[in-house]
Amino acid sequence: MAPLVWFKSGGPADWLFEPRDADDLADFLRDLDHAIPVMALGLGSNLIVRDGGFPGVVVRLGKAFATVEAIDATMLRCGGGASGILVSSTARDAGVAGLEFLRSIPGTVGGFVRMNGGAYGSEVKDILVEAEVVLRTGERRMLALTDLDYSYRHSGLPEGAVVIGATFRGRPGEPQAIQAEMDRISASREASQPLRSKTGGSTFKNPDGHKAWQLVDAAGCRGLTVGGAQVSEKHTNFLINTGTGTSADIEALGEEVRRRVKAKSGIDLQWEIQRVGVAK
Incomplete structure (x- = not known):
């Protein structure tokens, strides 16, 4: 697992699965022995994998889940594998403000939703409309903001569930002003981290x-x-x-x-x- 996490340390997983699409993931989890642990992996940025490795299946969402599209003047539909940079840049191009902070979080939408990711005074709970997950049973389900029971860096996401998408809501903004805020955040991170x-x-x-x-x-x-x-x-x-x-x-x-x-x-x-x- 070391090459897949930011710390560049850690032992092997028993299995690594990269689903072709959401149906492939649902079929896989449905048919997998329910005694086998499952862990979703994004960019591996906020994670220590111990040196003995992970005794189960690591699910890694690839390009099929790294999608972002604007669906109206204030909302974006994002795949669970989309990075914070991709989400914030797409929001900027669509004139959607309020998602700039995602640029500063080194992870993917799935991790943001799971951990109520936040920075610079904003959190995912402030922008999330709903999230789509595949449960450990293989069932696909839409979860509203209230279903996730958010608190500081914590959610009530069911054990073994994999976040495959989320809808975020911002507010109308000017792309130049949005870019200026993202530049400010980037400069602050560069100076301090x-x-x-x-x-x-x-x-x-x-x-x-x-x-x-x-x-x-x-x-x-x-x-x-x-x-x-x-x-x-x-x-x-x-x-x-x-x-x-x-x-x-x-x-x-x-x-x-x-x-x-x-x-x-x-x-x-x-x-x-x-x-x-x-x-x-």
């Missing part, structure tokens, strides 16, 4: 009333290392694989950061990065 490193994005959720990076910094963790894993010097809520790091190194570093923050501030940081699989 280690974008060219092997990283997994934001590591910990922001506790109520606090910024995770400030808590990590105050606990003296900037630059802290475990094996080949390091807390970013540039943004302390990012962990980095310096080149030789294993998933065990990265996870152990995250747990050491959590321990130090708890000792310093009394706050229990919660992982935002998803950790899956088995230890080696």
